[in-house]
Amino acid sequence: MRFGSSVVLLATAGVAVAQSVNISSLLQYADALLSANCTSTLESLVSNSTLATCLHVTDLAPILTSNSSIIPYTDKWLADVCYTAPCTNATLTQAATTIISGCAADLTKYNITNATIYDVVGQYPLAREVACLKTTKPFNATNVTAPATPYNTTNGTFCATSILTELQSYLGANLSLPYIATAALGGNATVVQLIEKIPTKALCSDCIFAAVDLIEEQYPGLGNISLGAINGTNTTLNQFLTGTCNATYSITKNGTLPSTITESAVNSTFPFNVTAGNVTYHPSNTSSAIPARNSSIAKRDVDITAAKRRWFGRV
Numbered sequence: 239m240r241f242g243s244s245v246v247l248l249a250t251a252g253v254a255v256a257q258s259v260n261i262s263s264l265l266q267y268a269d270a271l272l273s274a275n276c277t278s279t280l281e282s283l284v285s286n287s288t289l290a291t292c293l294h295v296t297d298l299a300p301i302l303t304s305n306s307s308i309i310p311y312t313d314k315w316l317a318d319v320c321y322t323a324p325c326t327n328a329t330l331t332q333a334a335t336t337i338i339s340g341c342a343a344d345l346t347k348y349n350i351t352n353a354t355i356y357d358v359v360g361q362y363p364l365a366r367e368v369a370c371l372k373t374t375k376p377f378n379a380t381n382v383t384a385p386a387t388p389y390n391t392t393n394g395t396f397c398a399t400s401i402l403t404e405l406q407s408y409l410g411a412n413l414s415l416p417y418i419a420t421a422a423l424g425g426n427a428t429v430v431q432l433i434e435k436i437p438t439k440a441l442c443s444d445c446i447f448a449a450v451d452l453i454e455e456q457y458p459g460l461g462n463i464s465l466g467a468i469n470g471t472n473t474t475l476n477q478f479l480t481g482t483c484n485a486t487y488s489i490t491k492n493g494t495l496p497s498t499i500t501e502s503a504v505n506s507t508f509p510f511n512v513t514a515g516n517v518t519y520h521p522s523n524t525s526s527a528i529p530a531r532n533s534s535i536a537k538r539d540v541d542i543t544a545a546k547r548r549w550f551g552r553v
């Protein structure tokens with residue numbers, strides 16, 4: 239079964255649990271999809287491993303038992319992830335081999351190759367670089383209440399914090415885990431309607447363009463992905479973004495970020511130049527994504543159709 243069909247299955251089953259979503263029912267559902275061997279491998283990986291340590295997983299644990307907004311927890315987590323040493327290549331490679339051996343039967347069952355696991359783990363340097371973007375112009379509105387403990391604002395506010403705050407403002411509700419789970423499983427029609435009402439212009443932020451810049455620096459082909467006919471014209475992702483935003487920001491693809499953006503990832507392992515404000519960061523000699531073994535996605539460009547097939551099944 240491909241990822242696409244498993245999403246459909248998850249959504250279908252999800253509607254049943256959605257009325258009374260709780261986390262243990264979700265975990266039980268994950269258990270049903272994965273073998274016991276694989277579940278215990280993943281559990282030990284997130285609870286007791288060098289990977290868990292460098293990913294600061296314990297910062298996120300309170301989210302599982304909390305009914306309040308996830309934002310204060312994710313903000314603290316980002317500060318730890320960004321301002322302390324990144325995961326090393328050895329740790330990432332070890333994590334990949336652990337999954338490949340502990341989940342061997344599951345990977346075969348879902349037709350996922352070993353190379354794909356290396357590919358996914360190899361996205362870590364890019365993922366951290368994007369997660370550690372900060373903005374000096376965070377979202378604010380009269381209906382945004384200040385957090386009990388202030389967010390980290392050294393050289394800006396985390397982009398993720400700003401975007402999640404904006405989403406909270408549109409939804410008029412705290413993004414708690416039960417709320418997110420219910421909404422994701424389609425169990426709250428009001429949320430779906432509110433999300434549909436969010437103006438496309440919400441994409442026109444320094445943070446979104448900075449994230450797209452970094453992602454397209456690694457995968458330049460992504461901007462040419464066709465979104466199909468929009469207003470009667472076949473439109474690519476980049477045409478859509480620049481058109482919608484009336485060229486407020488440009489997609490540079492060379493790591494030159496909007497002037498209100500700062501990058502907080504210490505000892506970054508992102509393998510490309512990044513320019514934020516008047517600082518240009520150059521890749522260091524430890525900065526290269528862990529090489530995927532004989533796979534295509536780790537190359538600087540990406541075959542969009544193959545990538546879409548890999549993630550969404552039929553395209």
Ligand SMILES: *[C@@H]1O[C@H](CO)[C@@H](O)[C@H](O)[C@H]1NC(C)=O
Nearest residue numbers: 281282283285286287288290
């Ligand atoms: C954590 O992992 C180490 C090494 O893999 C192992 O020796 C130890 O027993 C584990 N601790 C727990 C609490 O599972």
Ligand SMILES: *[C@@H]1O[C@H](CO)[C@@H](O)[C@H](O)[C@H]1NC(C)=O
Nearest residue numbers: 335338339340342351352353
């Ligand atoms: C994937 O890794 C497993 C465990 O190391 C190994 O048994 C299997 O042969 C590998 N599959 C491929 C296609 O290399």
Ligand SMILES: *[C@@H]1O[C@H](CO)[C@@H](O)[C@H](O)[C@H]1NC(C)=O
Nearest residue numbers: 275279339340341342343344
């Ligand atoms: C179960 O996991 C162990 C390593 O944790 C691995 O050696 C073994 O092959 C796995 N068995 C299956 C059926 O995946």
Ligand SMILES: *[C@@H]1O[C@H](CO)[C@@H](O)[C@H](O)[C@H]1NC(C)=O
Nearest residue numbers: 239240347348349350547548
């Ligand atoms: C597994 O994936 C390969 C390559 O994408 C494909 O050719 C093959 O048909 C797939 N097998 C199943 C059972 O889905």
Ligand SMILES: *[C@@H]1O[C@H](CO)[C@@H](O)[C@H](O)[C@H]1NC(C)=O
Nearest residue numbers: 376377378379380381382384
């Ligand atoms: C956000 O806006 C409110 C109301 O306009 C204001 O009181 C508050 O100081 C602003 N917060 C920041 C961080 O600018």
Ligand SMILES: *[C@@H]1O[C@H](CO)[C@@H](O)[C@H](O)[C@H]1NC(C)=O
Nearest residue numbers: 317318321388389390391392
């Ligand atoms: C943000 O986090 C860094 C690293 O932990 C810390 O040095 C700094 O004081 C924090 N800033 C604020 C405003 O909390």
Ligand SMILES: *[C@@H]1O[C@H](CO)[C@@H](O)[C@H](O)[C@H]1NC(C)=O
Nearest residue numbers: 321392393500501502515517
């Ligand atoms: C904040 O930005 C300044 C100027 O770019 C830099 O020297 C300083 O190290 C940054 N502080 C942190 C905590 O990243």
Ligand SMILES: *[C@@H]1O[C@H](CO)[C@@H](O)[C@H](O)[C@H]1NC(C)=O
Nearest residue numbers: 379380381407408409410411
């Ligand atoms: C909060 O304010 C923003 C910006 O003014 C607005 O777009 C949004 O609809 C408001 N949310 C609620 C729930 O009123």
Ligand SMILES: *[C@@H]1O[C@H](CO)[C@@H](O)[C@H](O)[C@H]1NC(C)=O
Nearest residue numbers: 409410411417420426428429
């Ligand atoms: C559904 O979403 C609305 C709007 O955000 C919220 O007020 C309501 O509490 C949610 N209901 C549940 C069951 O989460």
Ligand SMILES: *[C@@H]1O[C@H](CO)[C@@H](O)[C@H](O)[C@H]1NC(C)=O
Nearest residue numbers: 468469473477478479481482
């Ligand atoms: C599509 O047309 C509508 C109405 O003219 C316009 O508001 C919208 O911005 C257009 N969308 C794009 C992506 O050009």
Ligand SMILES: *[C@@H]1O[C@H](CO)[C@@H](O)[C@H](O)[C@H]1NC(C)=O
Nearest residue numbers: 462463464466467472473474
């Ligand atoms: C839209 O553009 C893409 C990429 O340029 C192309 O592959 C696709 O066939 C086009 N679709 C239509 C309906 O013209």
Ligand SMILES: *[C@@H]1O[C@H](CO)[C@@H](O)[C@H](O)[C@H]1NC(C)=O
Nearest residue numbers: 327328331524526527528529
């Ligand atoms: C990461 O580790 C793998 C496997 O040990 C090795 O092949 C690769 O060269 C290493 N990459 C870097 C950047 O050190």
